[in-house]
Amino acid sequence: MIRKHLEKWRVPGFRNPKPVVAVVRLSGIIADRSGPGRSGISASGLVTVLESAFKMPHLKAVALAINSPGGSPVQSSLIGQRIRTLAKEYDVPVIAFAEDVAASGGYWLACAADEIYADDSSVIGSIGVISAGFGFQNAIKKLGVERRVHTAGEMKSTLDPFLRENPDDVDRLLELQHDVFDSFKEMVRDRRKDKLKAPDEELFTGAFWTGRRALELGLIDGIGELTSVMRERYGDKVQFRPVEQRQGWLKQKLGLGANTKSWSLPQGATSSIVEDVLVAIEERGLWNKFGL
Numbered sequence: 001m002i003r004k005h006l007e008k009w010r011v012p013g014f015r016n017p018k019p020v021v022a023v024v025r026l027s028g029i030i031a032d033r034s035g036p037g038r039s040g041i042s043a044s045g046l047v048t049v050l051e052s053a054f055k056m057p058h059l060k061a062v063a064l065a066i067n068s069p070g071g072s073p074v075q076s077s078l079i080g081q082r083i084r085t086l087a088k089e090y091d092v093p094v095i096a097f098a099e100d101v102a103a104s105g106g107y108w109l110a111c112a113a114d115e116i117y118a119d120d121s122s123v124i125g126s127i128g129v130i131s132a133g134f135g136f137q138n139a140i141k142k143l144g145v146e147r148r149v150h151t152a153g154e155m156k157s158t159l160d161p162f163l164r165e166n167p168d169d170v171d172r173l174l175e176l177q178h179d180v181f182d183s184f185k186e187m188v189r190d191r192r193k194d195k196l197k198a199p200d201e202e203l204f205t206g207a208f209w210t211g212r213r214a215l216e217l218g219l220i221d222g223i224g225e226l227t228s229v230m231r232e233r234y235g236d237k238v239q240f241r242p243v244e245q246r247q248g249w250l251k252q253k254l255g256l257g258a259n260t261k262s263w264s265l266p267q268g269a270t271s272s273i274v275e276d277v278l279v280a281i282e283e284r285g286l287w288n289k290f291g292l
Contacts, residue, residue, distance in 0.1 A: 019060040019234045022053035023226070023242045026064055030071030030079075030105040041068060041109075043078035045245060053243045054086040060234050062087070063226050064096040064113055070104025073129065073180050080112035080187070087114070097226040098122040103208050104130075107219070108184065111191040116220040117229055118211035124219055127184060128206030129177045192218060 024046075031040035053062050064083075070076070087094045096102070096113035103126035110116045110124075118124055158172065185204050189196070196203065197218035214220045222229075230238055 017058045019238045020056050020058045021060055021230050021234065021238055021240050022056050022062045023240050024049060024053050024062060024064050025067075025242065025244065026079075026106075026109055027067040027099075030068055030075045030109070032072065032075050040071070041079065042075050043082060046079060046082070049243050049245055050082055050086055054090045054092055056241055059090070059092055060238070061093045061095055061230070063230060063240075064094065064109065065099060065226060066096055066102045066106055066110055067099040068103075068106030068109065069101050070106050070108075070126065073105060073108070073184065076105035076108035077183070077187075080108055083109075083112040095229070097224075097229070098124060098211065098220070104128070108187065110220075111188055115222070117222050117224040117226075118214060118220050119225065120210065120212045120223055122211035122214075123208050124211055124214035125203075125208035126206055127188060127204050129181045129184065130206070195221070 026041050026046075029040050030042070032042040032044065062083075083094060086092075093115075094113040096110040096116045098106075098110060098116065098118035099122065101123040102110045102116075102118065103123050107125060107127065158166075181204075185200070188203075195218040197216065203217065203219070209217065209219075211220065211223055215223060227240065230240070
């Protein structure tokens with residue numbers, strides 16, 4: 001009699017809660033950037049997001065929705081390490097889903113997952129390291145500008161864009177790139193292990209492929225979309241819980257704090273216009289590389 005009475009007050013799903021999949025979106029250039037109007041995937045920006053994702057009640061898995069052409073190898077490594085640490089701490093599987101592109105640093109992030117899925121037409125790979133810049137030494141001569149640089153330390157002006165390129169500087173840069181490249185390759189081998197189905201000479205050239213070809217090479221585990229794959233695995237009643245950074249629109253776009261009473265631009269914003277333009281060009285170039 002008592003059980004029948006209590007049954008009337010039973011909360012639906014209390015004893016059998018619906019499975020939960022936390023969805024973390026990793027979209028954009030990978031870079032540690034701060035300032036008004038600037039965006040990027042960074043380790044510091046994802047601290048709260050990742051913690052919240054792995055601490056969800058009734059969590060079955062964390063899904064990474066990746067759409068990134070890459071960026072900073074350091075930020076990629078830091079984010080990847082954090083994801084692995086939390087996955088082990090909470091004993092929760094991590095599954096990555098590449099959207100338009102998961103290349104270079106974007107693929108580095110995908111490798112932080114236990115499994116990687118992509119669309120047939122997703123761009124996957126670009127395992128390599130690149131450094132690009134501009135040389136302005138002839139431009140300032142035409143403008144009649146005299147540049148004065150004083151350093152303490154013979155290498156402080158290495159790769160200065162207003163000086164003619166020095167072969168020794170290039171050699172040092174290539175040495176650094178090879179060190180980062182070795183770390184990238186080691187991480188891919190460690191995470192993919194015997195899933196890789198092609199020799200290093202094919203995989204580690206900086207080349208990129210469609211999702212279908214990436215599956216043949218062992219760079220991903222399957223072709224599939226986040227919602228359908230997770231429902232197939234955890235049932236139709238699985239609940240998807242997106243986890244995003246909480247930031248007001250004004251603060252995100254204009255750098256305005258909660259107590260700001262005016263619409264003036266943040267201090268120093270005007271002086272960074274040139275830098276912002278160059279950043280935008282760099283980002284556009286990364287996306288264009290993959291036809292996006």
